[in-house]
Amino acid sequence: MADESSDKILEIVELARKTGKIKKGSNEATKALERGTAKLVVTASDVNPKEVIMHLPLLAKEKGIPHREVPKKDDLGAAAGLQVGTAAIAILSEGEAKKQIAELK
Numbered sequence: 001m002a003d004e005s006s007d008k009i010l011e012i013v014e015l016a017r018k019t020g021k022i023k024k025g026s027n028e029a030t031k032a033l034e035r036g037t038a039k040l041v042v043t044a045s046d047v048n049p050k051e052v053i054m055h056l057p058l059l060a061k062e063k064g065i066p067h068r069e070v071p072k073k074d075d076l077g078a079a080a081g082l083q084v085g086t087a088a089i090a091i092l093s094e095g096e097a098k099k100q101i102a103e104l105k
Contacts, residue, residue, distance in 0.1 A: 006070040009042055012097045012104075013079040013089055016040075020095025024080050025088065026053050032090035033059045040066050040091040040101050044073035047087040056088055066104050 016022050023032050026047075032038035033056065041060050043053045060067035070076050073085030080089045094101050 005068075006075075008100070009068045009070050009104075010075055010079040012040070012100045013042055013076065013091065014081075015097040015100070016091040016093070016095050017079070017081050018095065020091065020093035020097060022080060023090045023092060024077075024082060024086050026056065029053075029056060029088040029090040030059065032092055033063055033065060036063055036065075037092050038063075038065050038090040039094050040068065040104065041088065042068050042070060042076060042091075043088045044071070044076045044085065045069050046072050053087050066101070068104065 023029060029041050033041060041056055043056050047053050057067045073087055077085040080086055
């Protein structure tokens with residue numbers, strides 16, 4: 001079950017990247033959360049050290065922005081269109097992923 005939902009999250013990230021707008025990296029995700037511009041924040045659970053992204057779920061909750069976690073930063077990076085893994089991404093504009101993101105809430 002966990003794999004299925006993380007696959008769904010990665011598909012949403014990919015769709016938002018192609019049809020909307022995303023920010024890559026924990027710093028960009030943090031900024032998007034603080035500004036309240038993020039529609040969804042996704043972090044990878046294999047980030048080391050954990051401190052890099054530890055604040056993101058709390059900040060997302062505080063701002064009322066959905067947060068999801070995927071197992072691997074490499075998968076998250078690939079979904080975000082990167083050659084390398086990324087600790088976090090923020091979706092700023094959902095594009096065609098709007099419906100799927102709404103279903104997550």
